[in-house]
Every structure is written in C-alpha cells, then in structure tokens.
Amino acid sequence: MSNVLILADFIGAKLSRTTAELATVAARIAEVTAVVLAPVGKGSEYAAAVSHGPITNVIVVESDSFTTHGVAASADVLNQIITLKAPSAVLIASHAFGKEVAGRLAVKSNSGIITDAVDISADLIATQLVFGGSTTVHSKISHGVPIITVRPNSITPDLQEVHPTIETLTMDIGENAKKSVVTSVQPPEEGGRPELTEADIVVSGGRGTNGDFTAVEAFADSLGAAVGASRAATDAGWYPHTHQVGQTGKTVSPQLYVACGISGAIQHRAGMQTSKAILVINKDPEAPIFEIADFGVVGDLFTVLPKATEGIKARKP
Amino acid sequence: MKIAVCIKQVPDSWAEKKMVDGLLDRVNVDAVLNDLDEYAIEEAMRIVEAHGGNDEGGPNTVTVISMGPERASESLRKALSMGANGAILISDAALAGADALTTSKVLSTVISQGQFDLIICGTESTDARMSVVPAMIAERIGCAQLTFASAVTVDSSAKKVNITRVTETGVEEMFGEFPVVVSVVEKINEPRYPSFKGIMAAKKKTIETINVASLGISIESQWSVVVDASLRPARAAGVIITDDGTAGDQVVAFLVEKKLI
Numbered sequence: 001m002s003n004v005l006i007l008a009d010f011i012g013a014k015l016s017r018t019t020a021e022l023a024t025v026a027a028r029i030a031e032v033t034a035v036v037l038a039p040v041g042k043g044s045e046y047a048a049a050v051s052h053g054p055i056t057n058v059i060v061v062e063s064d065s066f067t068t069h070g071v072a073a074s075a076d077v078l079n080q081i082i083t084l085k086a087p088s089a090v091l092i093a094s095h096a097f098g099k100e101v102a103g104r105l106a107v108k109s110n111s112g113i114i115t116d117a118v119d120i121s122a123d124l125i126a127t128q129l130v131f132g133g134s135t136t137v138h139s140k141i142s143h144g145v146p147i148i149t150v151r152p153n154s155i156t157p158d159l160q161e162v163h164p165t166i167e168t169l170t171m172d173i174g175e176n177a178k179k180s181v182v183t184s185v186q187p188p189e190e191g192g193r194p195e196l197t198e199a200d201i202v203v204s205g206g207r208g209t210n211g212d213f214t215a216v217e218a219f220a221d222s223l224g225a226a227v228g229a230s231r232a233a234t235d236a237g238w239y240p241h242t243h244q245v246g247q248t249g250k251t252v253s254p255q256l257y258v259a260c261g262i263s264g265a266i267q268h269r270a271g272m273q274t275s276k277a278i279l280v281i282n283k284d285p286e287a288p289i290f291e292i293a294d295f296g297v298v299g300d301l302f303t304v305l306p307k308a309t310e311g312i313k314a315r316k317p
Numbered sequence: 318m319k320i321a322v323c324i325k326q327v328p329d330s331w332a333e334k335k336m337v338d339g340l341l342d343r344v345n346v347d348a349v350l351n352d353l354d355e356y357a358i359e360e361a362m363r364i365v366e367a368h369g370g371n372d373e374g375g376p377n378t379v380t381v382i383s384m385g386p387e388r389a390s391e392s393l394r395k396a397l398s399m400g401a402n403g404a405i406l407i408s409d410a411a412l413a414g415a416d417a418l419t420t421s422k423v424l425s426t427v428i429s430q431g432q433f434d435l436i437i438c439g440t441e442s443t444d445a446r447m448s449v450v451p452a453m454i455a456e457r458i459g460c461a462q463l464t465f466a467s468a469v470t471v472d473s474s475a476k477k478v479n480i481t482r483v484t485e486t487g488v489e490e491m492f493g494e495f496p497v498v499v500s501v502v503e504k505i506n507e508p509r510y511p512s513f514k515g516i517m518a519a520k521k522k523t524i525e526t527i528n529v530a531s532l533g534i535s536i537e538s539q540w541s542v543v544v545d546a547s548l549r550p551a552r553a554a555g556v557i558i559t560d561d562g563t564a565g566d567q568v569v570a571f572l573v574e575k576k577l578i
Binding site for chain 1: 333334335336353416417418421440441443444446447448449450451452453455456457459460461462463464465467483484485486487488489490491492493494497502503504537539540541542543544545546547548549551552553555556557558559560564565566567568569571572573575577578
C-alpha cells in the first residue's frame with residue numbers, strides 16, 4: 001500500500017497548523033502517515049495532537065536526541081523510517097529546520113529534493129515561486145524518494161477531525177547525528193499573537209516607526225494578526241530578531257501583508273513578496289515598497305493606523 | 318587552525334533573473350559575490366585574528382572555496398582581498414546547473430581532502446535560496462553542523478566551537494568539535510571593505526582551479542528536473558492614495574473589499 005510520509009511540524013511542544021497543510025497536499029498523492037518525533041515520555045501526548053487533517057497513520061519515535069541533536073537526529077530517524085516504509089514521497093514544512101532536515105535526508109537516502117514548494121500535484125510535480133515571486137517553476141524529482149518541503153500558508157488545509165492508528169517505533173540514532181549538541185534553549189516570549197509564518201495577516205513595522213510599535217501592534221491586534229519587523233527595526237533593537245521578515249528572517253505568505261514605515265529593500269521584499277494582498281503605509285511616496293502594493297497610503301502611520309484600528313473595532317459587533 | 322569558507326557567485330540581487338531551458342540564466346546578467354557569504358568571510362577573518370592572525374607560514378589559514386564558472390574567480394579574488402590566504406575554484410562543464418546535492422558533494426570532497434577544522438558558509442545564496450548546502454556538507458563529512466549562528470566562539474586548543482542561534486523555538490546555545498560546519502547570519506558582523514593593501518596582496522595570491530576528474534568523484538545525473546518555468550503576470554498596479562484625513566477609512570474599506578474583515 002503506497003503511503004506518503006509527512007513530518008508532523010512541532011514548534012517546541014506545539015503542533016503547527018502547517019501539519020494539516022502538509023497532510024492535505026500529501027493526501028492527493030497517497031495515504032498519509034505523519035511522523036511524530038517526541039522527547040522521551042511525550043510520545044502519546046504529541047501523537048494525540050495530530051488530530052486534524054487527512055492523516056491515516058501516525059508513527060511515533062521518542063528520543064531526547066531530537067532536542068539535543070536537532071536536525072541531524074531527525075534526519076537520521078526519518079531515513080530509517082524511509083527504509084522501513086518505502087514511502088512514495090516525504091513532505092516537510094519549509095522553514096529553516098525543515099529544510100535542513102530535508103537536505104540531510106536527501107543526502108542519506110540519495111534522493112532528490114525540492115524546497116519551498118507552494119503546491120504539489122497528485123503526480124508529484126511541485127510548484128515553486130522563484131526570484132522574488134516573479135517566476136513560477138514546475139519541477140519533479142527524478143531520483144530516489146521525492147523529498148519536498150512545502151511553504152507554510154500555501155495550501156488551504158483540510159481540517160477534518162481524524163483518529164489515526166498510532167504505531168510506536170524504537171530507533172537508535174547514529175553517532176554522526178550526535179555531533180552537534182544543544183546546551184540550552186530559551187523559548188521566545190509568548191505574545192499571544194499568531195506565529196508569523198502561519199498568520200493570515202501580518203502587520204510589519206520598519207524604520208518609519210522610529211522604535212514605537214504601539215500603533216502597529218494595536219492595528220495587528222484589531223485584525224488578529226501577527227507582528228513582523230524589517231531588518232532596520234530589528235537591528236535597531238526596536239523589535240525582537242525572531243520577528244524579522246526578509247531574506248535572512250522569515251518568509252511569510254499571508255492573505256494580507258501590511259508594511260508600515262518600511263521602504264521595501266529587496267531583502268525585505270524577498271520575505272513577503274508572495275503575500276496574496278499587500279497594504280502599504282509610508283510617508284515617502286518614493287519608497288520602492290509602493291511598487292508592489294495593492295493599496296498604498298502616502299501618509300503618517302501614526303495617524304492612519306489608529307484611525308483604521310478604530311474603524312475595524314467599530315465594525316465588530 | 319584551517320578554516321574553509323564556501324562562497325558562491327550569484328546574479329546581482331537587483332538584476333532581472335530569467336530561466337533559460339529550465340536553468341537560471343547566469344550568462345547575461347551581472348554576477349557578484351553572494352552578499353550573505355561576505356559575513357562568512359568576515360567571520361573567518363575575525364576568528365583567525367582572535368587567534369594570532371593568518372600570516373603566511375603561521376598556524377592559521379583561511380581558504381575560500383567556490384564551485385562555478387571561470388568568472389567566479391572574481392568573487393574568490395574579492396575574498397582574497399578581504400584577507401583570505403588562498404582560493405580553490407572547482408570549475409567544470411559537467412557542473413553547469415548543478416543542484417544542491419551535487420554542490421554539496423563537490424564542496425565536501427574538497428573540504429575532506431583539505432582536512433579543514435572549521436567550514437564557514439553564509440545561510441543561503443540569494444539566487445536559489447534553499448539554505449540546505451551547509452547541512453548537506455555536514456551530513457556528507459559526518460561532522461557537527463552549527464547553522465544560523467548569530468555568534469561564534471572558537472576554542473582552538475579544545476578544538477571546540479560554540480554558537481548562539483535564534484530559531485523558531487527560541488535562542489539556542491550549541492557546540493561541536495572540529496571539524497565543524499558553521500553557517501552565519503547577516504547580523505553576526507559588518508564585513509570589511511577590502512583595503513588597498515589587501516587588493517594589491519590579493520593580486521599576488523593564486524587561485525587553484527580544479528575539475529571534477531581531479532577530485533576522483535563522479536557526478537550523477539540530476540536528482541530533479543524542471544518541467545517548465547514561466548514568468549508570472551506582474552502584480553497589477555495598486556491604488557495609491559495620499560492621506561487627506563480619510564486614509565484610515567479607506568484602509569478599512571480596502572480590508573472589507575478583500576473580505577479580510
């Protein structure tokens with residue numbers, strides 16, 4: 001029976017919404033098996049979280065190596081599961097961790113890899129948007145088990161409730177996978193806002209905020225949006241680096257991206273250009289970000305945002 | 318301490334990139350050193366400078382390695398002018414259009430043969446943007462991977478590298494023992510401009526050019542194929558207004574029209 005493996009996407013101990021997106025696209029190809037990599041003693045709790053999306057089976061592997069040795073340990077175990085289950089493809093979330101796991105897995109299993117897919121067809125043709133979203137590329141893997149990473153927020157997830165069968169496997173992790181050692185992890189502060197890459201709406205602030213993100217945050221909260229920042233803003237220490245959108249920060253692709261006081265350097269655009277709609281507020285009419293705006297306001301974000309926030313609140317019952 | 322820095326020559330970020338026959342057109346476009354690799358070169362220089370420098374004949378060396386066409390030597394020359402000791406260019410017609418699996422195979426072979434202690438990369442190339450080559454090199458060499466580092470400390474006597482990185486799960490501290498593959502983020506340092514002295518010195522340094530056959534490896538056929546590529550329609554020009562006091566309301570109207578509220 002053919003099956004497709006997806007790597008259940010946990011950010012810390014929390015299952016991300018991307019997991020259901022991976023399952024949705026995987027189910028077009030074959031029956032879906034979600035792989036859950038959990039710390040020792042947490043296997044059933046993590047597996048139970050995999051309850052939405054077209055998932056037939058769950059494979060659970062427990063090891064503290066996933067925390068201590070990160071990418072290498074995860075790739076090592078996934079490779080063993082490939083040998084065991086001979087899947088027709090492996091799908092992983094396309095963030096820094098997921099892409100590195102996919103990269104190591106491709107080397108281990110001598111398989112082709114495609115990253116940052118925004119769609120995959122039933123016959124495993126992947127769609128990518130490249131060169132800042134200017135070009136659509138369709139490609140397929142021609143060797144080994146196709147390993148494809150899928151960009152969060154690209155697939156509309158099928159969120160049906162499911163009760164997959166759960167299989168627990170015990171696996172030894174190779175010595176080469178234990179060579180990098182994590183000694184401490186300081187979790188990011190919980191802001192109560194959605195995760196950047198998963199959010200339907202992202203509101204970002206840049207140099208134009210002058211370090212004052214109150215208007216940006218209030219507008220974001222009225223929309224239930226995540227808050228992002230340009231590199232200028234994070235480098236200035238105005239907002240945490242974890243919120244940086246752009247080339248070396250996070251790549252987001254929300255329904256709406258709101259750029260407030262961001263000029264739109266190419267490095268920033270690389271991280272948000274594939275957003276479905278773009279709203280720009282900037283005092284400088286020459287800012288390059290206006291070139292990609294669906295709706296742009298030449299104006300002061302400190303007057304426009306509070307008025308818009310009020311307007312949104314007024315519409316709520 | 319022997320440090321290797323892997324760099325790539327890429328089309329200029331601002332240049333219009335096109336696909337020709339399923340591959341990125343690299344010929345008819347301005348080529349530059351991938352700007353994210355400059356941070357890797359700079360970090361290598363800072364590490365050797367903190368360990369007594371990299372004067373010729375001394376214990377520390379920085380070697381830049383690149384795979385690419387002949388003109389990638391321009392990017393290697395830039396790295397040499399920033400202070401690297403030597404450069405290796407792997408150039409071969411068989412490598413045109415090589416994917417990450419092939420690139421990592423070639424680079425890891427050169428790295429293994431050179432017995433480097435520390436391999437430093439940028440986090441991604443600005444053209445392919447896969448971010449997988451450093452992890453693949455570590456996998457192939459069977460060594461520690463310390464990627465996305467925002468701070469690096471090297472203890473050369475203990476042969477140990479510590480890094481700090483920011484990930485989805487928070488701020489992590491990690492370490493590994495030589496050999497170690499490190500990738501550095503752009504926040505880690507401010508790359509130096511080559512000095513006049515550095516530029517003159519770089520002219521005297523040699524770039525060793527090698528081909529695939531001399532590495533003793535074979536290049537398999539491609540692992541993936543492009544089915545087709547097409548330009549997406551440009552974003553339709555948006556509506557731009559100047560705030561006359563009603564912009565807030567117009568923003569709300571836009572959100573309603575887009576069914577976002």
